[in-house]
Amino acid sequence: MKIKLILTLLLLGSYTARVSAQTPYVWKTATTGGYTYKYVTNDPTQARFYTLKNGLTVILSPTNKQPRIQAYIAVKAGSKTDPADHTGLAHYLEHMMFKGTDKFGSLNWAKEKPLLDKIDDLYEQYNSSKDEGKRKEIYKEIDKTSGEAAKFGIANEYDKMMAAMGGQGSNAFTSFEQTVYTEDIPGSAVDKFLTMQAERFRAPVLRIFHTELEAVYEEKNRGLDNDGRKAQEAMFEALFPNNNYGKQTTIGTIEHLKNPSLKAIRKYYYDYYVPNNMGIILSGDFNPDVMIKKVAAHFNYMVPKAVPAYTFAPEAPIASPVKRDVYGPTPENLTIAFRFPGASTKDARMLSLIGSILTNGKAGLFDLDLTKKQKLLGASASPYVLKDYSVLMLRGTPVKGQSLDEVKALMLAEIDKLKKGEFAADLISSIVNNLKKSTIQQNENYGNRAGNLMSDFTSGVDWRVDLASINELAKVNIVQVTAFANKYLTADNYVIVYKHQGEDKNILKVEKPPITPVEVNAGEQSAYVKKINAMPDNPIQPLFLDYAKDIQRAKAGKVDVLSVQNKDNSIFRMYYRFDMGSWNNKLLPVAAAYLQFLGTDKMSAEDVSKAFYKLASTYSVSASPENTNVNIGGLQENFGATVTLLENLLANCQPDEKALTSYKARLKKVRENQKLNKGSIMQGLVNYAQYGINNPFNNVLTDEEIDNIKAQDLVDILHSLVNYKHTILYYGPQTAVQAGATLAKLHKTPATFLPYPAAKKFTRVKPGENQVLFANYDMVQAEINWIRNEEPYDVAKTPAVELLNNYFGSGISSIIFQNIRESKALAYSTYAYYSQAAKKGENDSFVAYVGTQADKMNEAIKAMNELLNSMPESEKGLLAARENVRKSIETERVTQDDILFNYLDAKLRGLDYDLRKNTFTAIKKLGLADVKAFHDTELKDKPYTYCIVASEKRVSDEDLKKYGVLSKPDLKTIFGY
Template sequence: MKLRLTLMLLLMGGYSAHLSAQNNYAWKTATGGGYTYKYVTGDPTHSRFYTLKNGLTVILSPTDKQPRIQAYIAVKAGSKTDPADHTGLAHYLEHMMFKGTDKFGTLNWAKEKPLLDKIDELYEQYNSTKDEGKRKEIYKDIDKTSGEAAKFAIANEYDKMMSAMGGQNSNAFTSFEQTVYTEDIPSSAVDKFLTMQAERFRKPVLRIFHTELEAVYEEKNRGLDSDPSKVWEALFEGLFPNNNYGKQTTIGTIEHLKNPSLKAIRKYYYDYYVPNNMGIILSGDFNPDVMIKKIAQHFNSMTRKPVPPYKITPEAPITTPVIKEVYGPNPENLTIAYRFPGASTRDARLLSLMGSLLTNGKAGLFDLDLTKKQKLLSASASANTLKDYSVLILRGTPVKGQSLDDVKTLMLAEIDKLRKGQFSDDLIQSIVNNYKRSKIEQDESYTQRASNLMDDFTSGVDWRTDVAAINELSKVTKAQIVAFANQYLKDNNYVAVYKRQGADKNVVKVEKPAITPVEVNAGEQSPYVKMINTMPANAVQPVWLDFGKDIQRSKSGPVDVLSVQNKDNSIFRLYYRFDMGSWNNKLLPVAAQYLQFLGTDKQSSEDISKAFYKLASTFSVNASTETSMVTISGLQENFGPSVSLFENLLANCKADEQALAGLKARLKKSRENLKLNKAALLQGLVNYAQYGADNPFNYTLSDEDIDNLKAQQLVDILHSLVNYKHTILYYGPQNAAQVGTSLATLHKTPATFTAYPAKKVFTRTQVNGNKVLFANYDMVQAEIQWVRNESMYNPASNPVINAFNNYFGGGMNSIVFQQIRESKALAYSTYAYYSQSAKKDDNDIFVGYVGTQADKMNEAIKSMNDLINNMPQSEKGLIAAKDNIRKSIETERVTQDGIIFSYLAAQRKGLDYDERKNTFNEVNKLTLTDLANFNKKELQNKPFIYCIVASDKRVTDDDMKKYGELIKPDMKQIFGY
């Protein structure tokens, strides 16, 4: 599920050349290719808005940056329009829209249909029957009939088709008022794509339903294990007692999940999946005059129908704070929310501006008063704009020793400052300047363009208001914002959700039904898909990087400069890259974090943050395990001031004992919180599996080390940073020579660099026998990862590894997904991949994953092991995998600073060429025998380390010992403290 979380103003506006007057932004009408469309004057995305005769909205935003197209097919319907007695229905339907029609997804429709009709009727009986004994008998019949029907079904044929045409990120999401189907396709595959989509939405068949329903059960259980999801539901329940935003959840209730109705799902489809309630949004490399003809040709057969209206019952004003509590294993935090008018209103746009006044990453009230001063571990404010209402959401996490009431007091004090106008007079203009920069960056991305247009379509926002928004907001005064804050932010009109740490006694998991694995017919193909695959596609030639030509080189003093010129706009990104990290010095990441709280003799830390924000610039210093990076970015016109500001801070920052005390407390609390994070636990176990007890994950400071930190010690590290050898990377309007000249005076370096501190060396373990690493965590599900250190990195293996991953476990069309989720309904999420090392002279690694209910753990492990040891072979599956790899590489364009980072990644592997070229040239030669031999050499019947995070109340030691020697590292062994 994806919820529409938008700082709307980040998606709005045009460039400064268009900001002279509001009337520059107006809807106009034009004709092209025989079709009339609307457009907004001054729109830098040049988006066109069409309405076909049947009411279908088509939005086209052409850009030729890459030979690909981001496509959204959006329906203005979601959980808000679910029937009250069938919540979760829109989300069910989203899943089923991948199952095919009477033309694809089936081997024999005539034989399959009677069985599907019988399943329909059985579910109606199941739905209306209350007697549990009778329900079990009906379910047995459902399971049996589903198995018979599945013999004629081709699971994931849609995904295989999209993969074969070079599609990427094939997916969908359901939210309150939108269900959206998303594809990223090669521009050469447009005809195949449109043919496929027109058929897909013509008359979907709800096949392989009961195993997909179990996948939805798994998704529900994952939500029950997610504290943020529970907070979200409680928050909206408090805000919207009358609207379905609060009365219904997107995934539905357990009761409704247990009692589905295929007839109700089908009715929902016919009610809402009609052209006048849908939009096709495309952004990418195409001619819009040609594209609109193609879309009309494929979708004109859809018939307009009245759409059932959603009747809004206005919410009564909140006059007393609504307080809710949520319990779970994650760290404590507090969320506060205020209600505002809906997305299409001017108030919603002012709300987004107000959110940025509170949090913008640099100079907002929360940023300066709560985060910079370390009064809270984290604090943020954001606007969530929905069609009927919008919400201002405040989130705060306490430092050690604070109560959640303390957090509330601190956050509400900042709201009071906002109401009183106690913020910098020029902050609004600084926000507008940063919006302009963000808009330039977003318009570079064809995927972001499509996302922005799609969001506005589904929420009913006029695109013109987006295009004109920066101009509009630049005229907003401080007095107007203060009046707006006083109108909506009262002392008593909010909802507060206290997320407390502890057992959730209200969790009732969705019980596992008895499911007989169904056929997936992985190697089969319908005649319709064969027809699509033989459709012609325009040839696209791959473009390889030539590191000698694509990267400009120069010097800035003794420092090498690697540069790629930005010829499109005024954005620059500057990096100082060091080949040292925490393995060289454990204190380096701490010093990097300390810098954000420091000032100089002439400027406080707050002054520096405000100065960067005024320049619409950002900086960061990050230290990973083996490398560190300084990043400065912004507008080229402010390049000199931005770099000077950072260089002055780095060279002249002074020790601040109060800031260090706050940082120590922050570090300790963050480390405590990390132990309450199931993803961190699993990461720790995986590192333990790869390296043993002494591993990169637990190579960290002890509590005593943190207590003994000295402010001057950290400042000395920062002052000396540029004394170590580093490389300058630049993407921006200047060429390499100009950058070198500019930085010669801005970036001072010594004549001779200091040698790097000695680096800690970690040795990967050899897996000589099966082992199980277990960590206890209070949750419904079990998270399982298979880990095995493999052969040393070998670039010649790239083609077979890419093919193996695509074929075996890398997506919804892979064997792992088809068998574990589609056939056996054992997981919502599952994958497996063989990962090549990021550097030469290091091991590759295999990782498999299943997230499943704890009572399915044994079945899930057995299923993955069976696939690893007896890899199914499908010639058509391999062809689809190879096609996807070649077509993806053909249309991939490495651009901007990505060119430099590709070069550095190649260097780490000992390569001086674009490694994609070898994969592209060799992958078509691969056979199933090659994949089988690779699997046999690296995986088949080999020992593995199983990393399991689960509740010890739901899984037993005896079960885990079946798979190998059971080891239960304690928290200190996992985390190092």
């Protein structure tokens, strides 16, 4: 293909993407079914905005692609509105909103209430007392009374109820100015859902408080171990000395967490959890005329009241750079932050454009000048938009031997280019085209729809303005961009946070209080929940894949094409899939990553990135252990141009020794940084536990092998890639035959495919005794994984596996969560999961996890071991778990290119059918005895390998040796370099 033709295709493609007329967005009013609502013309989400008589906002966005509904119940209150003497309050109120009311979560409210009232009073005494001896005595009484009250409570009854109706992702989150409760439910369960939510928000009871507060302590400790969070908190503190964005944090101070007031929590609830300060946002499969009547009927009891106004002194301009230093064990990096106006302003929308000009993943100034040229290990610019103010955050990670001040200079130099307008003239139009594509993709998903609507509601952004923002940005020119940048990005008006690698000498941990495990009454059920369970729902017929019908097949020359047609919009995604990866050739992932720094004989690496971005297309090459994928995606109208560009790059990429030298240094720095990452260290330990000292994780190049890599060797791998057998997966508007015919002209393959290089094999080990693998890491917490390799994959086990995971170890209604977190307050995060092998003939595995304060490690291990050896039995809990699995399958719709990957996954396991169909049928017949038998056979009294990452200053060898034969592999052994 001549370069002239390529450029013609590019120009035609980008022109086509730009010529659509400006879409008008106007607020309109309509009335149907007795309810008046507002809507925006041409809104792709078809959202309706209702305001009920009591001021409650209801936003409904119907779509019938899946028989499920994403629900958000949002409160316009967060850490910004916390009382100054009770920071963290909004967040732990969020935790308490899962504990029930006087109607559910209680076995006997008449007996429970006096004890809860006594706990209220005890906490007020505890809160006001400064005498440590007296405080300990009060806490003993709190602990004792809490244990008595817990006998009448039912922990996690809310979560069990949501699980029983087929709910997924039951959770909540708190940030600066929002507290949001999230559920994903079957459309058939909406009556049960609304009944439960209306009761939940009527009069929450703060039961099982002291163990839940301990979970918040654990969350605080996780934050103290998170260098990224510490850097961000330092940034906000410096940017906002007058606003609570900077004056207080979401989780709160240790001092305030140690001195909670239930009366203050309750006051906060009654001040802010009022209908005129709340919104219910629903997107999914429903009739909005029917839904609004249901919502109104359930929530019209709520009474509006005036909400306390949040006031603050405006921030003074920053006259000179404000510097902060943060220390911790993770790699060093730099953050530069500029302050901007708040979310509802035009300037905040311009800020999003500025962010994309600097970083868009392909053609931004940071992308081309800093990342593509490998001047920095990583660089990004991103807006952080809040109601009162917004922030532009520049983040940079140094290459080997580079100082943070050099990172600063490089990033600020790009800001100077922005201010001078030194960027491609067509970059703004390319950004707009990519935003249009992104909007189409987001609106495909009911969860994304609901999330965007919720975000605008809580931040006070006009939905019409949001929809029109792309048209608004399309009219912006370079002169306006430079004027805007020069107004806000001056030489001295920023905050700079230096994240140093080193010991944080100021770190404090929340001390472990003495807690007596409380009763969780796992097998009990309140009369109210029984009533909800008895409510009828309309069963939804499950839809299972028929691979013969749901997947189209064709040929592109000699290559098989598997296709699913996109009949909804103009988006396509395509994959060249090779059944070889790093186990076949350790250079494959290196070559795949090197490609991003290469050009062709006619185009530079920067030209390639710009061309893809101009087409609103993406490309990537990735190599996993057993597969390599070449991925592209974009608008179908640019399909030919995108494929041509990709094929030209793969066939004609040129070796670049300078880029390779930089990439080798970059690769080594990335590898050094991995050794400073506790997650990577744990991943290495887990692989060691599963496969032994030589395992997939450390199957990497040595430093010497990296030094010996030749640019031509990597380019030869890329040039020859399509000479190996592969399959094309296509999802897009064309049929398989049409796509195959197009690709036959563009995708060149040899007469005979090359055989794959022989793959290295790894075999899972099964130790006959308990072992402990320990790695030292400077942190407050201890993280423990229990690892066990099981028998080879057996499809007949799948129903029991699904039920065991749901009942025993997965989710907040599980046995593991109830016992370790709710009853004993030993962790913020804990789970257990039996994982079936991804390939026929390979072994299943089991993993359990607890992340806990280091001084609780022994208690946490004991608690998990008790559950692994003796599973608590709850008939009602098992029924709820079974219903959750059944209804989740019933309402799951595998769509788009997920159909193709579902088929490939089934093939690997030796199946030619949708496995969910068997599970759905078989699980109805499984009971508690079946799960107990599976647990006892697979988990009880078995040897485990304990993988533990913790500080050796906080965990002793003596303790570690209690659990098995202790090994402390060094980082070179773990990582292989």
